[in-house]
Amino acid sequence: MQQDRSTLASRSSFRFRCRTSLIAANLGQFLAKFRSTGHIWTVLQTPFEILHELAGRIKARRVALGWPQLEAAHRAGVAYRTWRRLETEGQASLEDMVKAAVALRCEEALAALFPLPVASNLDALLAQQAAGAATRPARVRASRSRPAKAPRP
Structure with a gap:
């Protein structure tokens, strides 16, 4: 049993x-x-997965442009070791990441990274528009004063 x-x-x-x-x-x-x-x-995705995917994209973009790592690092204004770490591990400062995006001609995509949340109603939309208007500097018109004309002979 x-x-x-x-x-x-x-x-x-x-x-x-x-x-x-x-x-x-x-x-x-x-x-x-x-x-x-x-x-x-x-x-x-985990941050680790996102970093490695981004590193792969950076490398693919550099290779598509036909640049060796040394030239890409020089164009970005970062150290060669920093560029290698960026491509292999995805590890770099935010400033170095922006420099890499500019060097690889991807800076326009940075503007889309952190979009404002979509307004859920009309009041929220008006509040977002008012906040956006408040942060813009006021326009100042240039004076219309013209230089004095030279007297005619």
């Missing part, structure tokens, strides 16, 4: 491990499938 219980326990433990590994494998396939299709799972 005792042997039957231990055999039954080991069999159920084996089944549980098989099911768990099957679920884990299916979950991995499921996540990979939805990441490649552009579903919501693409948003759920």
Whole structure:
């Protein structure tokens, strides 16, 4: 009787491990499938994954422009080692990242990084517009005074 219980326990433990590994494998396939299709799972990336993806994009852009790492670093105004770290690890200061974007001619994409949240109603829209108007400097007209004309002979 005792042997039957231990055999039954080991069999159920084996089944549980098989099911768990099957679920884990299916979950991995499921996540990979939805990441490649552009579903919501693409948003759920870790900062590490985002940094490495960005590093790969920087390298691909540099290679597409036909520049070696040394030339790209020189054009960006950063040290060669910094550029290498940027391409391999995605690690750099914000200033170095902006310099790299300018050197790789991607600076217009930086403006789209942190957009304002969309207004949910008309009051919120008016408040956003008022806040935007308050931060802009007031326009000042240039004076219309003209230089004095030289007397005619």
